[in-house]
Amino acid sequence: MDEKRNGPSLALLLGTPVTEPKGSLFGRLKDIAVATGADAGRIAGLVLKTKKGLELVPATEVRSTPSGALELRSTDAVQPLQGDENFIFLKQDLLDQQIIDVHGRKVVRVNDVDLQWFSRDEKQDLRVREVEVGLRGAVRRLLLGVIPKHALDTFSRKFPARVIPWEFVDMIEVDPARRVKLKIEHERLAQLHPSDIADILEDLAPAEREAILTTLDEEVAAEALEEVEPKLQKALVESLDSETAAGIVEEMDPGAAADLLAELPEERSEAILEEMGAEERQEVEELLEFREDSAAGRMTTAYVQVPVQATVADGIEALRGFEGDPESITELYLVDEKEVLIGVVPLARMILAKPETRLEVLTEPRFISCQVHAHQNFVAELFDKYNLRALPVLDDDGRLVGVVQADHVIAFLRDKI
Structure with a gap:
């Protein structure tokens, strides 16, 4: 002993x-x-x-x-x-x-x-x-x-x-070669809340921020990057090589990724997009086409939709296959064969129902939506007026193209202060 x-x-x-x-x-x-x-x-x-x-x-x-x-x-x-x-x-x-x-x-x-x-x-x-x-x-x-x-x-x-x-104690080693040699990993840091990691990144010098960000798992790095204020987001991504930046951006919410890339010089943004996977690149490129101050500019394409004839069991299966952040899902969207939005089902209501229940009978009697080109100020007003947690965004034909979430609106309002 x-x-x-x-x-x-x-x-x-x-x-x-x-x-x-x-x-x-x-x-x-x-x-x-x-x-x-x-x-x-x-x-x-x-x-x-x-x-x-x-x-x-x-x-x-x-x-x-x-x-x-x-x-x-x-x-x-x-x-x-x-x-x-x-x-x-x-x-x-x-x-x-x-x-x-x-x-x-x-x-x-x-x-x-x-x-x-x-x-x-x-x-x-x-x-x-x-x-x-x-x-x-x-x-x-x-x-x-x-x-x-x-x-x-x-x-x-x-x-x-x-x-x-x-x-x-978590060491900070800025020399990439020595970092690999010493096998310095930030496993304990990665277990912190993304907001806490973001605060830590903001307190570090540029070289130290890069050293930390590149040693984190790409998913953790993406979550932390989303919590960092926009100017620092841009500086961090510009300090990384295109391949490393693409790996992190791929893991970000598509809307947040589009907002970030829109702030970069076009040549740099294109270089990162080229390194991204085809599916993730297409999602982000579609969002980049919209004005940043529009509903489409604030929305994410990470949501769960099911056919209008789906049951509760089908909805649960769709949730299990969702590859985004499960905590961001507050409702499911019912669409017809043309992807026109037919109804919105609150997640809590679905979980309490029997598996064989048709989701259509659980929809909100009147759901609130907006058009892709709606101004972000109007979007914020809808969230305030109807106490929304999420807002479906529709194109001119009523097709569901994305969802604005409450944290997107909070970020917009915070930028205005």
Whole structure:
């Protein structure tokens, strides 16, 4: 069973003398290497500056002494640091750098790193406990070298601590080659709400935004991109190569994708469209033909329609086959053989009915719709007047061509403020 005890902070440990078993100076602590990939977070070794250069020794081959120095158990385990290892270095890569606090859903700057000694198999080992992002770590760094380390440790603890447990730390690596090498993935970040990811992206520098966006799953990246304000959306997409941008845009709501591409230079927009799949490209190109301030310019083509003679069981089957965001569906649309809209069925009403029930008998007695060229101000008025959750959009022949959803109207109204 491991026996844990608090260790020093990284700032206080750096520069510590490291002696040989007989007591002679071997080197000084230069950095601490942390593993990535499957062993992410485990301390791979202590980086020592010796007469031979930079060398690496496992933490289990070092013990802390009452004097504050570090002592090697033997020099046999010391190996030259090659420079091509897949390590994160706490001083080089973490101190003074921005990271993502996944638990707090925000971007913070690292002031120090708290470490922890523990006993394992009759040896001491070291692990990263938490990252300091508050005043305590800043004071410690500021006064380092001004007062003795033991006094500085005591003094710094008078200040409030703001820490992030290591398991909630998400690294930001802007170098694509090193990102792949270190196998940095943002799995915990991807589990946040898209709005939280959007807020985090807005707090980052351009290169860091691109680094995060390109390592997220395309579907997650698309959901987050839809939540970002339009100017930043444009800047983010323009920073990506056309193939990467197309993969993300394909996963966006067609209406949102069309709005985004409409803001890009024509040459750039065309390049992204060419990289998209045929079906997704056709949907977006059709929407690009409409004026942005029209109902068609605000609508999405991601909705569920079924034949007018369909039953509740048919409607449920259609919902199961829907490839868009299921949370966006609030109603089903009944159409005839010419795709003319015949009726609207609220989703809640359908779920409560028996499977064999004809959907036609569950339709709203009077449904509200609008024409493709209706101005967005008129669309907003309809949502307000009739307390709508979705509004079907029809062409001149009454055919259903799209749906304006409540969040599309909210986005339009927010832009007007």
